[in-house]
Amino acid sequence: MYKIGLVRVLSNFDKNFMNSHGRIIEKNFPNIEVESMAIKDQSEGIHDEETEIIAIPKIIELVKENYTDKDAVIISCAGDPALQELRKEVKVPVIGAGESASLVSKIYGKKVGVVGITKKVPKSYKMIIGDDIVGKPYIEGIENTLDLMKDFGRERALKHCHNLKSLGAEVLVFACTGLSTIKIAPYIEKEIGLKVVDCVYAEGLMAYGACIRRNFYEKIK
């Protein structure tokens, strides 16, 4: 059994909510056990530079205190807060939702539409997809991840995706794990007709890859 430690950046300690990303990963990848913990005092999660800056030391502390003996650690936030810092400080492979989704999206199309809630394109998307991003990255009229859970959240997300397709997007990539929480990827794929790369799907795939790597190389000996 591979063990993954997952960091939630929305301070909701209801177990059903906190474990929701981990449950999706456990359901879809074999031999994976995900432990999830949330950082404190971020009731609206991370949705701009300020909320990211205050989250970084909390994430580093959480991982160093709880997850250094895992096979992989996931920071389940598209902004990839503390990702680079942690890679310097811990030996366990650290996977970021944003980096994973950006990387996986490149397989499915050159022109990429970003579906998120921040005015700025999160840093990994900018670095990895860069000039191939079409349109705006944020869903008009959505302030934070909580808005996504309301009825108008789904409608506005869909409208944003239609617009990205009309601008030439060949693939859509989520840039907010709140879109995974509301499980909207299959709905958008069906309505829009483009492949959608969901952040929890991508981080799960990359974390699974990190888990099996050693074993893989053992088996090919």
Added chain:
Amino acid sequence: MYKIGLVRVLSNFDKNFMNSHGRIIEKNFPNIEVESMAIKDQSEGIHDEETEIIAIPKIIELVKENYTDKDAVIISCAGDPALQELRKEVKVPVIGAGESASLVSKIYGKKVGVVGITKKVPKSYKMIIGDDIVGKPYIEGIENTLDLMKDFGRERALKHCHNLKSLGAEVLVFACTGLSTIKIAPYIEKEIGLKVVDCVYAEGLMAYGACIRRNFYEKIK
């Protein structure tokens, strides 16, 4: 059971050899069945621009005639011959060894050492890793994938990796699937102390991701 069609670009029709990449993938990912076929008249595989150009139409024909009903198609060559062409012509997701390895390597380090047999950095590595590539991409004294199977092949590959580490590489990525065939990744990881991204490992992971994507989205509904 997911079905993957895999293209070998070295014209060796011995079943044990032809299926070697597919077998590695089947062993490491659950519910995967890989069918492998090789293109004709390329007894030294693809190792420069000329050998790539003549391979492209053969790969397109092979895939269109045999693999369009698969869940994913893998072109098991780091040069990613025919990858972009096929993505325009077939509906099935097409995975390239070089693109997959380049993308996965970005998770394990910023400065990347490339371990291959071509004087030029293969195109996906150049596009995805670009200025973060350190040193030369090719193993000195290796002419083609057949040389890798000789004793001096392993020695020269190891020497090349030592050199890349001394130049600042934080991760090593293979740029030749012949290095997967000789199963040298675990040996290099142990000797050099850097993570190694093997092409067949990376293409397997990305193809697995393509296979489970639809199912993943079904399950999160």
